[in-house]
Amino acid sequence: MPDKESHKILQTVRDFLKQEEDTYGPFQLPDIGKPESSGQTKTNIGKLEGSGHAEPADAGLDNVKRVEQAKTLEELRELCLNASELHTDLENTNLVFGIGNPDAKVMLIGEAPGSQEDKQGEPFVGRAGQLLNKILEAISFRREEVYIANILKHRPPNNRDPLPEERRRSLPYLYRQIDLIRPQFIVCLGRVSAQTLLDTNQPMKALRGRFHPFRNDIDLMVTFHPAALLRNPAWKRDTWEDVKMLRKRYDEKNGENR
Numbered sequence: 221m222p223d224k225e226s227h228k229i230l231q232t233v234r235d236f237l238k239q240e241e242d243t244y245g246p247f248q249l250p251d252i253g254k255p256e257s258s259g260q261t262k263t264n265i266g267k268l269e270g271s272g273h274a275e276p277a278d279a280g281l282d283n284v285k286r287v288e289q290a291k292t293l294e295e296l297r298e299l300c301l302n303a304s305e306l307h308t309d310l311e312n313t314n315l316v317f318g319i320g321n322p323d324a325k326v327m328l329i330g331e332a333p334g335s336q337e338d339k340q341g342e343p344f345v346g347r348a349g350q351l352l353n354k355i356l357e358a359i360s361f362r363r364e365e366v367y368i369a370n371i372l373k374h375r376p377p378n379n380r381d382p383l384p385e386e387r388r389r390s391l392p393y394l395y396r397q398i399d400l401i402r403p404q405f406i407v408c409l410g411r412v413s414a415q416t417l418l419d420t421n422q423p424m425k426a427l428r429g430r431f432h433p434f435r436n437d438i439d440l441m442v443t444f445h446p447a448a449l450l451r452n453p454a455w456k457r458d459t460w461e462d463v464k465m466l467r468k469r470y471d472e473k474n475g476e477n478r
Contacts, residue, residue, distance in 0.1 A: 296317075296396055309377060316342065328407045371390055373393065411423070414442040429465075
């Protein structure tokens with residue numbers, strides 16, 4: 221069993237490697253002496269962050285049908301309150317459904333609630349949320365004008381990345397949420413949100429800087445998660461360029477001159 225100091229060092233190394241992969245994409249770790257069982261040496265750190273047994277393909281099928289028939293956000297929220305498949309393996313968490321203007325033209329989507337979001341039942345209310353508010357204000361949006369949600373609606377333990385099966389179970393609910401709001405734009409905040417909605421393994425550097433067509437008529441763009449900016453202030457310049465691009469396209473679509 222590693223002592224606390226060893227665990228702290230390992231965690232620091234792990235966080236650094238994950239941060240590098242989030243920005244530059246998957247990379248190959250050198251063989252350090254262990255025999256390979258499959259002949260593969262490429263290690264995707266994101267895939268090692270959690271493990272679990274996927275549910276059967278038809279799990280929650282009845283709920284998915286009900287989700288597709290939800291006519292309002294409130295109906296959908298009630299379904300989410302009773303949807304066991306939306307929970308992670310962290311017990312006693314609160315639903316973090318989403319918040320904002322139900323007729324928003326801009327929808328921001330992060331990855332999962334953190335501890336403060338779990339306590340308050342609202343996405344992006346901690347330090348990252350405060351920074352997000354400032355980013356929105358810098359391009360003349362108020363938090364109340366947009367809609368904010370996450371890929372997951374319940375907090376995962378230790379703020380780990382959502383597992384593939386957790387994302388799969390959550391997506392029907394998020395897709396219906398998007399369809400009910402009908403935004404013109406979606407802003408994916410961070411790698412997990414972007415890769416999930418775009419169904420890709422491409423790194424951030426390949427996804428940023430352009431609009432992606434999504435669900436026929438939505439412009440989807442990718443930028444850094446505010447929590448990543450708190451750890452890496454140098455990325456704020458790139459984020460500023462991203463959100464200026466959003467504001468310009470928004471004004472073009474809506475005939476606003478600024």
